[in-house]
Amino acid sequence: MKLLVILLFSGLITGCRGNSSHSLPPKLLLVSFDGFRADYLQNYEFPHLQNFIKEGVLVEHVKNVFITKTFPNHYSIVTGLYEESHGIVANSMYDVITKKHFSDLDDKDPFWWNEAVPIWVTNQLQENRSSAAAMWPGTDVPIHNTTPSYFMNYSSSVSFEERLNNITTWLINSNPPVTFATLYWEEPDASGHKYGPEDKENMYRVLKEIDDLIGELVHKLKVLGLWENLNVIITSDHGMTQCSKDRLINLDRCIDNSSYALIDLTPVAAVLPKINTTEVYNKLKVCSPHMNVYLKEDIPARFHYQHNNRIQPIILVADEGWTIVLNKSLPKCDHGYDNSLSSMHPFLAAHGPAFHKGYKHNTINSVDIYPMMCHILGLKPRPNNGTFGHTKCLLVDQWCINLPEAVGIVIGALLVLTTLTGLIIIMQNRLSVPRPFSRLQLQEDDDDPLIE
């Protein structure tokens, strides 16, 4: 009976909370600093970002999706889908059926994006909510005939300050209110390509600028009174790896380039044969020991990169730090490689009423971010490849046990059980131990005379 009363009472409280959150829907700002490799956080100083993390959560490694390129990974974050499922399988694509081309400079045709529904569209289908974007791949395209209510056409020449001003204005002044917003910045990706992640001097300067931008972001949110109630996720699409002129794979040395069309070049080349596929495959297969060559049907299942018409019949995957080139090409410090390489992983930090304070977590998958964002916004997630359970430890309204805690609990329980069992055995032994001289106790017939 007592339990029933408690349950009813807690139900009432939850119900009340539900109502109040209904009148004030939670808000989320998703920020991406392109190409922010996870270990930059350990190898460089970020005073502003570290303050942000101190008051929020940090996921040290986010395992992203293959291929580890910009457009595909940004779309996975906002859909929770692997590339074969959301259809943005590279920064450069070709569709054999429609004969359409896609590139990062020619990305406005909804055809490419409509295989999935990004979170800003789902958010906007809710009553009395709108979405806003200060850039993010796909946000200036009418996906399923819907753009965010407020968005900017992509232009790399727009300053961070202007993007930040727009997004905060929209977060404050819009009706219906903006509850989901994105903010995108091209660095440190551009400098990572240019200098390579091992160029300490240049990367120190670039990463200090990024940290200052994070300082500006937090300052502005505080000044505008958004800081305490807004959930902010800062993350990225991929890492970066060092290149070298000694690590080139020259396709022209192995095969006549008139026998195939190259849809994407490096570090994952997408090859569309013009002649017999097996013939092209056999020549490429022996081209370099630093490159894996796969027929589409043999692409390893762990890449989740096979079931889509936009994935070409042959793909070449360079080893870390190797660049696939044609004659006269130069090496390129790059990303795009195998997504099991830690150099390809970004990080995630988050702050706000939905998140714990001062909590560090080892790893999640980038596709797990989508169900977590849906949970925060109270949206029903569309079918996706993420696992909400992986992010529970980051959230204040979820109960979770992390691995060290679980091990501690199991060891503790075993200790208690062992002690109890020991005690029981000792007690039992005590009860059954024969008293000294008990064998000498008189038996019933002991008082019989020894001699009759």
Ligand SMILES: [Zn+2]
């Ligand atoms: Zn990128």
